[in-house]
Amino acid sequence: MSGGVDSAVAAARAVEAGHEVVGVHLALSRMPGTLRTGSRGCCTIEDSMDAQRAANIIGIPYYVWDFSERFKLDVVDDFIAEYAAGRTPNPCMRCNERIKFAALLEKAVALGFDAVCTGHYASILTDADGNRELHRASAWAKDQSYVLGVLTTEQLAHSMFPLGATPSKAEVRAEAAERGFSVANKPDSYDICFIPDGDTRGWLAERVAPATGDILDRDGAKLGEHDGAVAFTVGQRKGLQIGTPAADGKPRFVLEVRPITNTVVVGPKEALAIREIAGSTFTWCGVAPANPEVAFDCDVQIRAHADPEPAVAQVVPVSGSTTGETELVITPNEPLTGVAPGQTAVVYVGTRVLGQCTIDRTVSAVPVAAMSSAAADA
Template sequence: MRVLAAMSGGVDSAVAAARAVEAGHDVVGVHLALSRMPGTLRTGSRGCCTIEDSMDAQRAANIIGIPYYVWDFSERFKLDVVDDFIAEYSAGRTPNPCMRCNERIKFAALLEKALDLGFDAVCTGHYASIVTDADGNRELHRASAWAKDQSYVLGVLTADQLAHSMFPLGATPSKAEVRAEAAARKLSVANKPDSHDICFIPDGDTRGWLAEHVGAAEGDILDREGNRLGSHEGAHAYTVGQRKGLNIGYPSPDGRPRFVLEVRPKDNTVVVGPKEALDIAEIAGARFTWAGQAPASPETPFACEVQIRAHADPVPAVAQVRDGELVIRPDEPLNGVAPGQTAVVYVGTRVLGQTTIDRTVSAVPV
């Protein structure tokens, strides 16, 4: 099989490419240039897509013995990931840029180009597994080691994309084993730090970055009854569940801390309240997809688990498609869920599908 290996310059994608070669596939490595002005060097675990990353990927490809190319996806990345991130924050939502990158860059733009060039599959270093059922349908499942499982950020993949995807690291027990394998293969990235934070905000200052790209304007901080408690310098700087940085200036009547409950970009206000008001009884979104085969009758409520963050624990729930939305009711309230986040639905270890959250229903009405 002709396989295009996406090589980020990290240890996971390098070992995944090497394993694809050992499996007998005809492999070509490609590094995606996602920044118009890539930095020369990383700062520890911060940043990615730098010139250093590209060089690390090339060195790995040379040792593995595969052809290597750099593809410029910077314009597509800006439109589909960076601009989307800005638009979502401007609308008062909390986006997940890694989900958008997997959906629109690695498994849409990249896979589309790979298929046009005659490749059969795209291989990445994600920790997830693909299982083929008795009828030949491909399913996305958690990796064997939940501590490193990355199936959540792949929940946006469709059946067609799964049909052309490879995740050689899915059955690997630990990241330590991958690093040891890389060292044995004499790959220089064996001990390279993992990337963290948002790749296009390498200094980690999301608030400052948004202020520069969205703009700052003073607005009101309100309680749930609409009373003005203070002011802020830009609603985009706040996310649901946030406690620090409110600077209201005086305590609540009961002396308990306040948390951000809602961000209203249209009138540039932030609503705050007690922690228990963050409990959410229902989430729903119209932008949902199925990872593989859809349920036979999605309009009929079905038992599942829902995960709302990459490193959150899954929560038992009941889901159904209703009035054009995927509606999910957890058995116990979720805490601090914001529109714009992604809810991934599991049945056992299988990723059934996902939705971008459009609305939430509080478990504690005003």
């Protein structure tokens, strides 16, 4: 129970469905701040109190479990390390993967519970053979199946999402008000919970030592210098501080962050178009495809609120690997924009979440030679 309206209503529905329910709030931070800033952040002392009040109304036992050390190691430290490596991580995916449906689920099962029930907007359906599948929620505007794409078959077997078939968030709020929950009109939390003021760049600057490096174009020519590569993300336009204008007069965007050489590569907007993404760290959510080595049609989603894009996916050997390593290669029908290593690509077949991968590499739809030729012609 996060202290929000969704988990409160989910707990109440689980009780009414006949389950023996215990409310648990996760203490994920030991920061001294107790109050959220507007709708930013979550998991504060204020949230814990809101969750307890809801549990009291429902009439269920309520506990606070301290997972702050595990959260720091598996989510916060991972977030810092990924940015330092020039990647763009999704901490919500890591929290679901390593905390809520790993550490929490492991403890719950050890204590004799059957499942972890949350207020996520997603649905679990059963196929003709009795296999559980994760599907989008009926309210696509609130669908959260993307951030649950990291769930494995075993984790899916011990998960419950009572809000999956709810038509809208407004209906959940109305139900909460009818039940007397004080959180009925509480704002949704957003942004990164451990950076409640939303200043990711400033937060990282305090934890990753800045080092001056070069800003290059796609041909390797030096255009300027930066004060720390960690401050840049793929697709960024503002704050590049390049004195030399592009030959065509158009703005430049960050195309790559190379931590080994501490360089940032910039180029035209067209070069952000990506025709292929791939990741060697991939999992299947539910039953895996019978022959994933054979290319299959799917949809791919690369951000929580992005539209799914038609694509073809296939598991292939990693080029040059001597250990038999494989990777999930996804080729969208139309190029994707602003994709960065570290992001999560979730694969769907219809409304079903089939699996996911952490993006290791991308292939631009516009080769360097083509861009150089276009610039010369201009």
